[in-house]
Each structure stands twice: as structure tokens, then as C-alpha cells.
Amino acid sequence: MDSNLLRIATRSSPMALAQVERVRRDLAAVNPAVEVEVVPIKTTGDRWMGDLREKGGKGAFIKEVDRALAAGLADLAVHCLKDMPGDIPVPAGMTIAGYMTRDSIHEALIHPAGLTLDQLPAGTRIGTSSVRRRAQLAAHRPDLECVPMRGNANRRLEKLYAGDADALILAVCGLERIDRTDVITEQIDPAVMCPPVGAGILALQCREDDTETLDAVAPLNDPTVWQIATAERTFLHVLQGSCHSPIGGHAWFDDDGELHLRGEVYSYDGKKELTAVEPAGALDPAGLGTSVALAVLKEGARDLLDAL
Numbered sequence: 001m002d003s004n005l006l007r008i009a010t011r012s013s014p015m016a017l018a019q020v021e022r023v024r025r026d027l028a029a030v031n032p033a034v035e036v037e038v039v040p041i042k043t044t045g046d047r048w049m050g051d052l053r054e055k056g057g058k059g060a061f062i063k064e065v066d067r068a069l070a071a072g073l074a075d076l077a078v079h080c081l082k083d084m085p086g087d088i089p090v091p092a093g094m095t096i097a098g099y100m101t102r103d104s105i106h107e108a109l110i111h112p113a114g115l116t117l118d119q120l121p122a123g124t125r126i127g128t129s130s131v132r133r134r135a136q137l138a139a140h141r142p143d144l145e146c147v148p149m150r151g152n153a154n155r156r157l158e159k160l161y162a163g164d165a166d167a168l169i170l171a172v173c174g175l176e177r178i179d180r181t182d183v184i185t186e187q188i189d190p191a192v193m194c195p196p197v198g199a200g201i202l203a204l205q206c207r208e209d210d211t212e213t214l215d216a217v218a219p220l221n222d223p224t225v226w227q228i229a230t231a232e233r234t235f236l237h238v239l240q241g242s243c244h245s246p247i248g249g250h251a252w253f254d255d256d257g258e259l260h261l262r263g264e265v266y267s268y269d270g271k272k273e274l275t276a277v278e279p280a281g282a283l284d285p286a287g288l289g290t291s292v293a294l295a296v297l298k299e300g301a302r303d304l305l306d307a308l
């Protein structure tokens with residue numbers, strides 16, 4: 001970071017750009033001298049509308065942004081934590097400067113006629129390519145049909161209204177960021193639709209030797225979210241999962257200030273679900289994430305994850 005200019009690399013979807021505007025606002029409140037410049041990047045996941053597994057799957061929304069950071073074209077990357085693969089570390093020379101205060105972890109049902117998930121008629125076509133969502137829908141409503149759906153949230157809404165699907169499931173936090181909570185029919189109970197690891201969390205990543213950037217964005221880090229993200233990401237890492245694995249999970253602090261983690265692994269057809277929910281007790285966040293991962297592995301999670 002040179003002088004007071006902070007160049008932020010990001011995907012260029014409306015949601016991703018709105019995420020950077022939140023960083024700009026929060027930074028201005030703590031460090032008004034810093035000027036933000038947006039460096040928009042088109043990623044593999046933004047260009048390719050097919051099955052992301054054909055493009056290596058992992059990091060499809062991340063790697064080009066990381067390359068811009070490594071090449072010195074930007075000082076900070078803003079990633080959705082849920083887009084960061086759990087089975088590969090942040091690139092060499094990079095570090096997480098902080099995690100921002102968590103937004104909603106809920107999943108939203110969007111149905112043009114306002115029906116809830118349980119009111120949807122059999123055969124309703126749900127637009128989603130997420131194996132996590134598909135597995136949980138198959139478990140909860142096996143009579144619904146999932147149809148492939150890729151693209152940013154705005155594009156998915158266009159496809160819904162063009163008739164490519166009858167309903168969508170999208171993250172509430174994403175709809176909040178693009179100011180489209182008007183389309184939400186139902187905020188689905190996480191007990192029915194568990195969010196992905198990292199849901200609602202923005203990760204701030206920079207070069208590990210860039211002390212100016214580290215210092216500039218340090219005030220944006222939410223220490224409780226750091227612990228939550230560590231527990232969730234460790235869970236995902238021990239399972240060697242990615243954003244294309246049938247894995248859900250979320251951590252939270254209870255009213256007594258104790259960290260808890262819920263981890264879930266599903267069979268791709270939704271017929272099996274393994275769940276572990278644990279308080280941290282004497283464990284640190286990474287220890288909690290490891291303990292919950294070992295609990296589902298003991299129940300056969302490896303076989304479910306390797307089944308595809």
C-alpha cells in the first residue's frame with residue numbers, strides 16, 4: 001500500500017462491488033485519510049457458466065483476484081469466506097488481515113408467488129447448482145426438482161423471472177448487499193437448510209509483508225468473527241472440503257460467551273446426513289473445528305464426501 005491509497009481487488013458482480021463499498025464505508029469511519037480504489041477482476045467462475053468442476057472447481061471465484069494481489073496490482077482482496085476453498089491454504093505470501101462482522105447466515109427462498117418451502121407444489125423446479133443445497137432439499141422435500149443455476153445473484157433473479165426455474169435459494173446476506181431483500185419469500189430455518197461454512201463473512205486478504213495495509217484494515221477485524229471463522233474453516237479443512245462439497249456448518253457464541261460449532265455432511269442424494277454440534281469447552285476455535293470434523297468422520301463422513 002503506497003501512501004494513503006488502498007487498492008482493493010474484487011470480483012466485479014454487483015454483490016462483490018457492494019461488498020467493497022462496505023469496506024470503503026467502514027474504513028472511512030476509522031481511517032478517513034485512506035483513499036480506496038477498486039480493482040475489478042473477472043474470475044473463472046464469473047466467465048464460465050457451466051459446471052465449475054469442469055474448471056477445477058476450487059477457488060473459481062478467488063484465484064484471479066489472488067493473482068492480482070500477488071502481482072502488486074492491488075493491496076487488499078475482499079473475498080466471501082464461503083468462496084475460499086477449505087482444503088488449500090491462502091496462497092504463499094498472503095495472509096488474512098481480518099474478518100468483517102458477520103452478516104446473515106440464513107438461506108432465502110425466492111418464489112414469485114410468495115410460497116414458502118413447505119408450500120411449494122411437488123415438482124417445483126428449484127434453481128441451484130450447489131451440492132449442499134441440493135442434498136438438503138432432497139432430504140427435506142424429495143418431491144421438488146433441482147435445475148442447474150449459475151451466475152451472480154442479479155443474473156439468477158433474471159433467469160427466475162424468465163422462467164428458467166420456479167424458485168431460487170440464495171443467501172440472505174447477498175440479497176441484502178444488492179438491496180434485493182424484497183424478493184425473499186422465506187428465510188429458511190438453518191435446521192432445514194444449513195448454511196455453508198463462512199456464510200455471511202467477508203475475508204480481508206493482503207500480502208503478509210504489507211504492514212501498511214495490515215495496519216490500515218486491522219480496525220475492521222471483528223475478533224469474535226475471527227474465532228467463528230477459525231472454527232468453521234478448521235472444520236472444513238480437516239474434512240478437506242471445498243465450496244463444492246456437501247458440507248454445511250456454522251459457529252456462534254452463546255449468551256455465556258461460549259463458542260459452539262454445528263457441522264453437517266450430507267450424502268449427495270440427501271438420504272444420509274451426519275451432524276455434530278459441540279461447545280468449545282476448553283478447546284480453542286481450531287480445536288473445536290477439529291473435534292467436530294473428527295466426530296462426523298467417525299460417523300462415516302469420508303465415505304459420503306468421496307462418493308461422487
Ligand SMILES: NCc1[nH]cc(CCC(=O)O)c1CC(=O)O
Pocket residue numbers: 013014015016045046061080082083149150151152153154174
Ligand atoms: N458469495 C458471492 C458469490 N460468489 C460467487 C457468486 C456467483 C455464483 C455463480 O456464478 O454461480 C456469488 C454471487 C454474486 O456474485 O452475486
